[in-house]
Amino acid sequence: MGAVTAAAARPWIAPVATGPVVSALSLPGSKSMTARALVLSALADGPSRIVRPLRARDTTLMAAALRSLGATIDTAESAPASAAGGAPADTAAGGGDAGRGGAAAGVWTVGPGPLTGPAAIDVGLAGTVMRFAPPLAALADGTVTFDGDPHARTRPLRPIIEALRALGVDLDSSPSGGLPLVVRGTGSVAGGEVVIDASGSSQFVSGLLLSAPRFSKGLVLRHEGPPVPSAPHLRMTTHMLRAAGAVVDESVPDVWTVEPGPLRGRTWEIEPDLSGAAPFFAAAMVTGGAVTLAGWPRESWQPVGTLVELLTRMGADVSQDDDGLTVRGTGELHGIDADLSEVSELTPVIAALAALAGSPSRLRGVAHIRFHETDRIAALARELSKAGAGVTERSDGLDITPGPLRSATFETYADHRMAHAAAVIGLAAPGIELTDVACTSKTLPEFPELWAGLVTGS
Known part of the structure; x- marks a missing residue:
């Protein structure tokens, strides 16, 4: 693609x-929920369905990024949600029938695969892609490059890059600490404890947490700096991680602990x-x-x-x-x-x-x-x-x-x-x-x- x-x-x-x-x-469905569901499905131990996803440039770019890393994603949206077969029994709370109006219901199916490179990922102008996909690339076996629209090169990315470096990931970024980015994955990330300043975007936290169950030691992520904005998006991330089977502790303010372990394939109902x-x-x-x-x-x-x-x-x-x-x-x-x-x-x-x-x-x-x-x-x-x-x-x-x-x-x-x-x-x-x-x-x-x-x- x-x-x-x-x-x-x-x-x-x-x-x-x-x-x-x-x-x-x-x-159409929530961009934030669709992006997270795609990432968690690509990292799961079995197939997933995403019901009523958002089909737009940001989510299409995310799907393309995950395909390039080895996931199989069918976004044809040809079958109504009630007719799609082979779904895992586990279903997320939230979301109802889309009902009247201009948004057609649809189902995307995601099959996880071994994460591999080489791959070239276009982030467009999507903060979710440029911040959620690099930790996945670190888990891939091979070299993965990232770039996007001209303005994407000015969007903050340094906290994710510095955190991945601190976790032992081999990567190169622009002199400003952003795109273009090259991640040389070895098929695994040790994980452990890392400190970041996520005051510029909650996506810095979410991007690391979503992949953390696949880190060998999990992750203890500590924020130090001004308050992290968009706290509801962080709660969405931890809720969806738990719904996929991850063990997450956020009882200490500005500290998120994710235990290593498998993520389940499931059906995601997108609001x-x-x-x-x-x-x-x-x-x-x-x-x-x-x-x-x-x-x-x-x-x-x-x-x-x-x-x-x-x-x-x-x-x-x-x-x-x-x-x-x-x-x-x-x-x-x-x-x-x-x-x-x-x-x-x-x-x-x-x-x-x-x-x-x-x-x-x-x-x-x-x-x-x-x-x-x-x-x-x-x-x-x-x-x-x-x-x-x-x-x-x-x-x-x-x-x-x-x-x-x-x-x-x-x-x-x-x-x-x-x-x-x-x-x-x-x-x-x-x-x-x-x-x-x-x-x-x-x-x-x-x-x-x-x-x-x-x-x-x-």
């Missing part, structure tokens, strides 16, 4: 809402993607409508409680029943003072809502998003200012004062979340033109069509 290239740039004018948006929709749902929920709030995300599980591995709290504080009415998770607009949008460190992926959409609110907002605790697909703090400050908001950029966030909206060309910086923010602004501001909406293919290729259908009612 060759490189999974980014979609060609596609300028797009965000549709303006002419009335309340009312819709029930399905969305709808909560971060991907955020702009659709925002549409209900901006227009005074109601949007239901079908298939939302009663018990979730994603930070739904934090999202509900944020949206409620900003003026939404949120409820859950057998139909799914519903967000209703109340006709008012309130400014908010919020620490978004645990849910930093929501920052662009929350910032767009803040620009449309009736009072100022302060968003903080997200200094690490300067190193995401783009410097999201600087990018949001520039683009929201163009659209008429008063924005002060701070080291770890933004102060946003709503102002009269105006048309603007909204640069998306090859960043799907920036495109989501622009679409939310465009609900209320005519003439918001995105320089590229195709960047949403990173996690939701159907976004432009789903969004237009939602807003126009078609």
